[in-house]
Amino acid sequence: MRILIKDNYRDVSVEAASMVTTTLRQKPGAVLGLATGSTPLGLYEELVRIHRGEGLDFSDVTTFNLDEYLGLTGEHPQSYRSFMDENLFNHINIRKERTHVPDGSLPAGDAEEMCLEFEAAIRRTGGIDLQVLGIGGNGHIAFNEPGSSTSSRTRLVALDERTIKDNARFYSSEDEVPRFALSMGIGTILEAREILLLATGEQKAQAVAAAVEGPVTNQVPSSALQLHPRVTVILDEAAASLLQNASRYRFIQKAEKQVGVQLF
Numbered sequence: 001m002r003i004l005i006k007d008n009y010r011d012v013s014v015e016a017a018s019m020v021t022t023t024l025r026q027k028p029g030a031v032l033g034l035a036t037g038s039t040p041l042g043l044y045e046e047l048v049r050i051h052r053g054e055g056l057d058f059s060d061v062t063t064f065n066l067d068e069y070l071g072l073t074g075e076h077p078q079s080y081r082s083f084m085d086e087n088l089f090n091h092i093n094i095r096k097e098r099t100h101v102p103d104g105s106l107p108a109g110d111a112e113e114m115c116l117e118f119e120a121a122i123r124r125t126g127g128i129d130l131q132v133l134g135i136g137g138n139g140h141i142a143f144n145e146p147g148s149s150t151s152s153r154t155r156l157v158a159l160d161e162r163t164i165k166d167n168a169r170f171y172s173s174e175d176e177v178p179r180f181a182l183s184m185g186i187g188t189i190l191e192a193r194e195i196l197l198l199a200t201g202e203q204k205a206q207a208v209a210a211a212v213e214g215p216v217t218n219q220v221p222s223s224a225l226q227l228h229p230r231v232t233v234i235l236d237e238a239a240a241s242l243l244q245n246a247s248r249y250r251f252i253q254k255a256e257k258q259v260g261v262q263l264f
């Protein structure tokens with residue numbers, strides 16, 4: 001794993017945007033895996049800025065989002081489809097038909113078929129080139145909650161108590177937070193060619209330390225990322241504050257600049 005520790009949220013977002021931009025300049029038809037939530041907002045803002053200011057082209061790009069709440073239509077203001085439209089897709093020249101978010105409006109009984117089709121659609125594009133991830137306070141990635149299998153695929157999942165509490169900030173009460181979601185599996189995520197995990201704020205410090213330096217265990221779903229050969233983790237100081245090897249990561253970060261290569 002490549003661990004980059006930045007001074008603040010803005011620097012995390014700028015670094016992440018630079019990685020996405022490099023991917024798109026090398027492969028204009030790249031397939032991106034995208035996350036929602038508070039963490040990638042700065043990244044999306046920066047991508048919109050680069051699109052407007054430097055002409056970053058999304059016309060050949062395809063995207064797959066990690067997850068969606070069950071029971072919300074794409075038009076619902078709290079749906080992840082609305083989130084992506086509002087924060088990224090409406091502001092860049094991406095073709096909407098190439099943006100994929102699991103369909104949360106289907107009855108639960110149709111979820112299995114929809115999830116199989118979602119996976120098939122990823123395969124038809126040739127697979128995800130770069131997957132952007134956030135991390136839950138409980139160590140989840142996408143909505144793979146503690147206990148999820150490392151080989152899990154896109155499926156219907158029940159949200160964890162902590163996730164429901166964490167996400168209540170977007171709703172008028174905790175009771176309104178959906179209890180189920182459709183989520184890419186850990187096995188699906190690990191098939192991406194490259195992974196970018198972003199985490200900021202001290203409320204993520206414990207999960208980050210467990211994911212990066214703890215044992216690989218299904219109690220910390222993000223620890224499965226240690227099994228992938230090309231993962232970059234970009235943290236702010238607060239999210240990195242419980243890392244035992246922080247000074248070594250900083251040393252490697254400097255060495256990377258000196259030799260001009262990425263050290264995973």
Ligand code: F6R
Pocket residue numbers: 034035036037038039040066067133134135136137140141142143
């Ligand atoms: C969102 C997702 C989640 C979030 C995680 C962190 O698509 O898959 O795993 O990345 O819950 O959320 P924030 O960034 O809001 O702290």
